[in-house]
Amino acid sequence: MIMAFSAGSVGHPIAAILLLGLAVTASAQLSATFYDASCPSALATIKSAVTAAVNNEPRMGASLLRLHFHDCFVQGCDASVLLNDTASFTGEQTAFPNRNSIRGLNVIDNVKAQVEAVCAQTVSCADILTVAARDSIVALGGPSYTVPLGRRDSTTASLSEANRDLPPPTSDLADLVGNFSRKGLSVTDMVALSGAHTIGRAACLNFRSRIYGDSNIAPAYAASLQANCPQSAPNGDGTLAPLDVSTPDSFDNAYYGNLLSQQGLLHSDQQLFNGGSTDALVNTYSSNAAQFSSDFAAAMVNMGNIGVLTGAQGEIRLNCGKVN
Numbered sequence: 001m002i003m004a005f006s007a008g009s010v011g012h013p014i015a016a017i018l019l020l021g022l023a024v025t026a027s028a029q030l031s032a033t034f035y036d037a038s039c040p041s042a043l044a045t046i047k048s049a050v051t052a053a054v055n056n057e058p059r060m061g062a063s064l065l066r067l068h069f070h071d072c073f074v075q076g077c078d079a080s081v082l083l084n085d086t087a088s089f090t091g092e093q094t095a096f097p098n099r100n101s102i103r104g105l106n107v108i109d110n111v112k113a114q115v116e117a118v119c120a121q122t123v124s125c126a127d128i129l130t131v132a133a134r135d136s137i138v139a140l141g142g143p144s145y146t147v148p149l150g151r152r153d154s155t156t157a158s159l160s161e162a163n164r165d166l167p168p169p170t171s172d173l174a175d176l177v178g179n180f181s182r183k184g185l186s187v188t189d190m191v192a193l194s195g196a197h198t199i200g201r202a203a204c205l206n207f208r209s210r211i212y213g214d215s216n217i218a219p220a221y222a223a224s225l226q227a228n229c230p231q232s233a234p235n236g237d238g239t240l241a242p243l244d245v246s247t248p249d250s251f252d253n254a255y256y257g258n259l260l261s262q263q264g265l266l267h268s269d270q271q272l273f274n275g276g277s278t279d280a281l282v283n284t285y286s287s288n289a290a291q292f293s294s295d296f297a298a299a300m301v302n303m304g305n306i307g308v309l310t311g312a313q314g315e316i317r318l319n320c321g322k323v324n
Contacts (some may be wrong), residue, residue, distance in 0.1 A: 029310040030148035034127075039119035046128060047135045049111040053104075054139040058249040061136035062200025063103035068133035069196070069303070070098060071126070073183060074162045076307015078154035078314060079125035081162075082108060084321040095162030101203070105321070108132060112320050125320035126151035130304045137300075140199055142251030145297035147304065152314035155323045169206040169266040173276045176268060183306050189299035191272055191281045195292055197243040198255040202265055204229035205237040210267045216274055218262040221245065225265075241265060253293075256286035 035042045054061040071081040074092055081098070082105060083091040092098060093105075108129060115123045127149050138144045167179045180190040211222045212231050229236045242248030243265050244255045255269075259282050264270035273282040285292040315324050 030150045030305065030308060032146045032148055034149035035119075035123060039115070039122045041118050042115055042123045043131060045115050045118055046111055046131045049114050050107070050132045050135040051139045053107045053110075054136055058140060058199075059201060060104055060107060061140045061249075061251075062196070062243075064107060064129075064136045065133045065196055066200065067102060067104050067108070068129050069193070070102060070162070070166055071129055072303050072306045073165050073167075075154060075156070075158055076309070077126055077130060077151055077304055078307065078309050079129055079151075079317070079320060080154045080157040082125055082129070082320040083154075083157045083323065086322070089157075089323075090159050091157040092159055092162040095159050095166070097166035097168065098162060104132075108320055116318070121316050121318055124151050124153045124314075124316050126153050126308070128320070134300065137251050140249060140251040142198075143293035143297045145301060148301065150308075150310055152309035152311075153317045153320075153323075154309060154314050167268065169202070169268050170209065171268040171271065173271040173274065173278065176271065183303075185299070185302055185306075187278065188281065188295060189302055191278050191285070192292065192295040192299040193303060194269065194272055195253065195255050195285065195296055197265070197269055198247070198253070199249060199251055200243050201240040201248075202243055203237060204239040204241070205233070207241065207265050207267075208233065210265075210270070214267060214270070216262055216270050217264075221261075221263045243269070253285050253289040256282050256292070260286055 050064065067081060068077070070092075071077055071079060074080060081092050081102070083089070085091050085094065093102060108125065111128055111132060112125060115128060130151065131147050134145060134147050165179070165182075167176055171179070176190055177187055180187075185193070207225065208229055208231070210217060211225045211229060225241055228239045229241070245258055245263055245265070246254040258264060259270060259273040262270065264273070272278045285295075318324055
């Protein structure tokens with residue numbers, strides 16, 4: 001599918017148009033009512049299990065949202081990130097952006113088991129993960145939105161694509177715009193989806209260079225982070241800090257206000273408000289929570305449509321961690 005290719009992979013404009021047509025056709029086959037007849041209790045079952053997990057540990061909401069993002073940006077939203085390594089199969093979980101940092105696999109396995117108990121081999125892991133991301137957002141006070149359904153699960157994964165296509169925390173604005181554009185997402189989508197950093201934590205390893213090297217960071221904020229993240233690696237590598245210093249476990253628009261005061265935790269966060277083309281949108285979102293919620297919900301649906309498998313493509317896994 002076109003969303004899985006990097007820029008330059010398609011050598012001829014006709015080929016690009018044909019691939020785009022395939023991608024659009026696939027997303028058009030998704031439907032909010034996909035399981036209404038085959039598994040009417042699917043959505044309620046997912047919501048109940050996800051809400052319990054997030055209530056038990058608020059950070060899990062951010063982890064499940066990130067898991068969905070890391071799935072969609074590699075081969076499309078096909079649950080490839082959930083596939084475990086075996087002696088004969090290399091998945092995506094050991095890619096640099098995922099290694100020692102992806103969380104929530106056990107929660108998805110638990111949700112899948114509960115869904116399987118009510119509807120055997122009917123609901124895909126890709127759909128479960130997509131819905132779980134939405135339900136996590138809602139559990140932490142964020143906007144609800146309708147999730148189109150009918151994704152199928154991949155039988156493959158790509159370590160190389162995960163290393164190439166997941167944007168690192170050192171990304172500059174041009175890198176971010178290009179990265180999201182290659183997945184068919186607009187600049188507005190990118191800035192809105194970055195607002196997912198209103199929840200969750202990041203490790204010192206990922207913000208050390210910012211707090212010791214960047215000039216566009218509030219001095220008091222940098223000093224507070226330096227106290228637990230020493231300049232000399234690997235000391236403190238795993239120490240966590242909230243991505244949103246204001247309301248770390250509430251899904252709101254405070255992330256953008258933090259950027260206005262140069263309190264973005266990651267280099268890539270502060271790039272959104274650094275004298276560039278996205279400053280105006282950050283300003284808008286910081287003062288208009290309703291606009292952020294609306295744009296974020298639309299961007300989540302757009303991201304959830306990337307490179308989906310539908311119809312007879314792929315499979316419905318019995319176990320999210322391995323192909324049938």
